[in-house]
Amino acid sequence: MDYFEPKTVDEALSLLDQHGEQAEVIAGGTDVMVDIKYSDEPGCLVNIKRIPDLNAIRESNGGVHIGPLATIHELEESELVRKRLPLLWSAAHQFASLQIRNTATIGGNICRASPSGETLAPLLVLEAEAEVTFSDGARTEPFSAFFKGPGETSLGSKGLLTGINVPYPADGSHAVYLKHAVRGPMDIAMVGVAVMATANADKSALDDVRIGLGAVAPTPVRAPKTEALVSGKALDAALVKEAGASAASESSPITDQRSSGEYRGWIVDALTRRGLEQCWQALTGKEVA
Amino acid sequence: MAKAEYTVLGTDMPRKGGVERVVGKGVYGIDLNLPDALSGGVLRSEHAHAKIVGIDTSEAKAIPGVRAVVTAADAPDVRYGRSYIDRYILAKDKVRYMGDPVAAVAADSQALVKEALKKIKVTYEPLPVVVDPEETMLESAPTLHEDMPLPKNLPEGVQVKNVCGYTGVNIGDAEAGMAEADVVVDEVYETKMIHPQYLEPRIAAARPEEDGRITVWANAQAPFPVRTEVASLTGLPLNSVRVISTGIGGGFGGKGSGVTSSAGLEPICALLALTAKQPVMIVMDKAEETISTTIRSGCKIWIKTGAKKDGTLVARQGKVVYDAGGYSGFGNQAGGRCTQMVGGWYRLPNIHMDGFTVYTNKQVCGPVRGPGGPQATFAMESHMDSIAAELGMDPIEFRLKNVPEKGDSIVGVPKLRDSSLAETLNLAKEKIGWGKIQLEKNQGIGFATGAWIEGSGPGGGAVVKMNEDGSATVHIGKVDYGTAAPFGIPMIVAEVLGIPTDDVTVLNVDTDASPWDAGTVGSRSMLVSGNAVKLAAEDARDQILRMAAGQLEASPEDLEIVDRQIQVKGAPSRSVSLASVCNAGHNEIGDVIGRGYFDSKASQAHERETGSSQPFTTHAAMVEVDTDTGNVKVLKYVAVHDVGFVVHPKAVEGQIEGAAAMSLGQALCEQVVHDSDGRTLNPTFVDYLMPTINMLPRIEAVTVSGYPGAGPYGTKGAGEIGSVPPMACIANAIYNATGVRVRRLPLSPENVLRALREAGK
Incomplete structure (x- = not known):
């Protein structure tokens, strides 16, 4: 099994282009590591955890921009999320043990596309958007279009989730x-x-x-x-x-x-x-x- | 006996090796690091029931770095087992559950082991699979073991198959008794398989020695039975096998290899080492353990009891079908104990029980904490509440009406010397606040009693060797299981010899040096090794005092040892140090070696004569049921126990809390789930739900005194009995909260909500 640690999104995307279905993207590893142990190893692992600046949680255009590498615990610790997105905060707070929350990323939770993923139903209700990037460019789409089936998203084998944009809920909601x-x-x-x-x-x-x-x-x-x-x-x-x-x-x-x-x-x-x-x-x- | 009589006993000395365990030092089997050891691994059956048509290992053997590939053909044509000798070291001709070991590999790395295991080609001819223990008894079921006869003691006229154990209980005349009852309650209960899920994985390591012997390291609870099994299954003479116990990170009976004739891990490892002519170490994967090692069986229990209007029990009839799995394992012993315990521990003049232990295509039954007891008690003590409800009686009053007293007999005990059951009931009632606490909507309180009959079992010895500084080195046959070896044993030796516990070293079990022992099982460590070590320490003390007597011009009977000094009783100034006497002993007898043994046969004869004092318990729980989701929250939990004399209060408290927590897991969430092909659907901790701390209440452990048992200073076993009542206790609390009786484990949200909906609530 080959192992890559791309330093940029472009580098990661070119690895995905090159290895296609053989590649498995890993970030926090709380699901992928278990899979590797109990089922067949993927052709290669692309560890995106080292790509800088993908874990930001900041205010942006009347909402919150969340980098996919933000850990669940970082969401839980964020004042911005707690005050402005209490629904997402509550899901993060009920997300497994502290050890898992320290490691697991929101991008991993989303891209895993498990129907039981803790942050998914809240993101649908908040009408958040996914920023998806392919080697030929980026686009945004609502999460209602992003999830295709269990473990399947519009990223296919060649796209990366590069951001999550969550609009502020209406005042008084x-x-x-x-x-x-x-x-x-x-x-x-x-x-x-x-x-x-x-x-x-x-x-x-x-x-x-x-x-x-x-x-x-x-x-x-x-x-x-x-x-x-x-x-x-x-x-x-x-x-x-x-x-x-x-x-x-x-x-x-x-x-x-x-x-x-x-x-x-x-x-x-x-x-x-x-x-x-x-x-x-x-x-x-x-x-x- | 009040603890004030003693210097060391009754205190809470820190556990020897406790800090090392907490800070992660390499104290466990998995930390063993043998130079030049190969990695070993086991190929497990992918079928629950199939003929093995052929095994081709040539491709696996051809991989560079693979040093040994073994199958049953590489071992002597010998089987092992406990009640039925029904199992080969590796499956031969047939596999009988998904996880049955078929072949094994030793190689230079774990990755090579994995690769080689994949390259072994096994040709199977699948056979019909039976996973249901009732179905397996029918004529239409497939036969699991063609050459295993039905039990000899099976009652005449019983038409069954795949039965590998029968236990009958016949006291009085149950049919006639039932006819006299005013009220008869007839119920069926069901429990599921759980895995003991100790956190440290099982390991085995083996090293062929230059003199033709083999050394085996195992984190097994029973090193001597492991030695027997390794010798017999590899064809080595017994004295060519040496088994050394490693540290153990929990076992709960699951690591009772040898005793249970379970997974055969140590013999397989030894066979690999002998074939490769190199040391081999196997570390089991957690999911591999869940599907392949020994478990607490599921069972189905039919129980029917007759009572008089005033609550007096008159008769009980019942049946148990106990699932042994693919091999007999510990099934007959556990199923038999289960059947007896469904008979109960109350005054009941007429009992008839039939207990069948059966083969199915599932994991094999082991002696998991109180084998058979928690399942029996789930049924029996839930049923007691059902009878109380039918009679319109308070559940405590109803039980008190039927508790056994001094001189009574109960199932498995011909005569009781005393009975603490009533005291535990009254105390549990008081501690939980029954009748006093204001219950809110959907809250309820439940009780369940328990017993763990200390019956027959092997004896064992102990040796106390004195060193020239007055310290003592102790050999026993029980492994350090976190109980007797680090607490009770050094405390007894220190008490008898008048030395601090730090001066006592209890050696690890090494079959070349330690006294023989049947295994660290059955809550018998203090009974067997504790009694033996007390006598051994007294023997050593007597030798020391005889040597000191001349020096002090006193007779040995007038001497005592206090704080490492031998002194004349009443005249402490006439003294000599223990060290100097032990040192001087070099010139006389070499060293002082005290020997003692627990004579199990004599002890049992004595107990038959005088009556025995059994450990009894009552647990009480307060729960709140969410009637919308079926979720049960345990708000308060009290465990009142008679464990005889308490040597180390904190250790006993820990045993009770641990045992109760373990069964609360089985009560609320734990189960091994199979599909109809016999595949385990939840092998990892992602899906196998053990209780987490947020589910568990504080468990208030309370002990009663005044009922000395057969152990040293009056102790009774404390390791297992705490796991007996919790499942019934929670079920009874749910009944009290909702009026609905849940008769199937686990009492998971789904099972509870289903029962509530079926009852129209």
Whole structure:
């Protein structure tokens, strides 16, 4: 197995051009190293961790620019993320152990494109954009277009994720990220639900409700029908119940060794209800009646 | 016995070697570094059940740097096993689970081992696979071992197959008893396979010596049985094999090789070394361990109990189907113990139990912490709560109504000398706040009792050698497992000889020098080695006092040793140093060698005569159930134990906490998951969920006193019993919180939520 440590993005891209499918990009290594141990080795490893300036977290054009090599712990420690992107902060905070958070990068979490990736549903709900770079140039695209399937992204084998641009959520919005796993943060999510909403002027109804679901479809997904169902309405117990069932019907979870698809559906239902209730309470100061 | 009577016993001296373990010094088996050692590795079956048509090792052997490739054909035609002698060193003719060792390689590097293992071509003819322990007993199931007979003690008329062990319990007349019951509760429980998941991987190293002998290093719990197995499977005479114990980073029975006849790692390593004529070391990979080494079996338990309206138990009937896996391993012993324990430890005049241990195409059963006990107790103590609920009785009052007392017999114990069960129940009730604490919605409290019957087992010896400075060097046959060897043994020797524990060195087990021992298993270290070392130290002391008597012009009986000084009792000024007497001994007898032994047969006879005092326990838990997700949070946990006399309180507390935490893992999340082909779906720690610290409550360990056991100074085994009650305890707390009984482990969010939904909650 060959090993490369490119010092620039261009150098990395030319290695990817050269080695194509044979190449595996590694940054934090928390997934790749495990793969190498338990399955066949890739033809070569391209370690991008040494490329400078790809771990910035800074304000940019009415939002936050995050370099893909920023570690999960750097996100968790960032005042900017904590204050302005509390949804992403919450996902980072529930992301495995401190040792893993110190090593794993947000770019790795994204490019792995595991439906259960902790930051993915929040990025969909925040309507963030991916900066993707190929040897013939760079472009930006919404994450809703970026994720193609489990482990598959629009990067293919020759692109690099070079930035994540997250617009600031609307003033007065509230968001929660709810993760369900047997061991809580110390475990891979069976279901992750991100809910974000604002309230209308007189706090009598929710506006712009966004719901992101993780680990319950081939990619992280939004739940557009459920969002439409509750947006512009006052939440009551009946509507919350209906929304939970609706979100579950918008998911398509599989059965694996962690849990059955049926159970994952029940949890989407429960966490969607919980997320909406929490947003309602935070935005209106009232309990769902 | 109050601890004030003693100078050393009952104190919390620091663990010998504790700091080294915490700071990462090379103290474990995996740290062994033999010069010129080759790397070894094992080829494991990719089929759960298949005929081996052929094995072609030529390509692997041709790789430069590969020094040995072995298969069953390279070893004597000898099998090993415990109750059934059913297993070759490497699979021959057939593989019986996915992970069964088929061939092994030694090479110059780990990378070459990996490459060579890939180049070994095994031709299999797949056979039908059976993973379900009930299905394997049916006529339609494939036969796993063609030449293994059904157990001789199988009751007449029972039509089964693939059964490799039967245990019957017949006390009184269960059928007649059941007819007299006012209330009968009939339930079925199920537990899943777990792996003991000690953090240090298993290793084996072997070096052929110039004199034709072989030295084997192993982080195994039972060096002497390993020696027997290595000798027999490689064809060497027993005295040509020397086994040296390395440090051990946890085992929980999983490293009981030799005792369990499990993974055969040490014999395989020895075969490689003998073939390569070079030292070889094998370090197992964690995922490889999960699929291939010994485990705590899953089992299915049918339990039916009759009681009178006032709560008096009258009869129990039941059945256990216990999964041994691809070979008999420790299955019959664990399954038998499980069957007995489903019978319970309450007053129960009529019991009938049938326990079947069966072959399936899965990992092999080992003696994991309290073999059979936690599974039995999950069923038995959950069932006790079900009966209490049916009777409308308080679960504590119902149990108290049926606890055994002095003179009673319980399953496996003909006569009790005393019984601490009621005291542990009352104390657990008080400590958890039953009836006092204000429970919120979906919160509940549960109790479960436990026992770990100290029954029969081999004896063992000890030698205490005095050095000329008055210090002592001690040989025992139990390995340093973090319990007796670093705590109890030096404390007993120090107490008897009047020296500080720092003056006592307990030697590592080396089969060339140490007394024979059956293995560091069964909570028997203090019982066997502790009793033996007490007698050995007393023997040494008596020799010393006899030599000192002349010098001090007193009779030996009037002398005592205090702080390294031998003095006349009541006249401490008439004294001589221990060192000078030991030194002078060189001119008389060379050195003082004290010898002692634990005579297991005599001890058992004595206990039959006087009755025995058994360790009992009650655990109590307070939980909160999230009825939306099925998640169970343990808010509070109390473990009340009778472990007899407590030699080292902190060590006992650690044992109880560790054992409870281990079973809380099985209660809440742990299981080895298989598909229908027998493939393990969660071999790594990514998917095999052990509990993390955020899931575990503080475990309050409490001990009761006044019930001395058969160990030295009245100790009882403390290593396993803490793992017995937790699963039932949590299930009972969930029942108390929600009114729903979950009868299948683990009590994972999914299983709990499913049960809640099925109950319409």
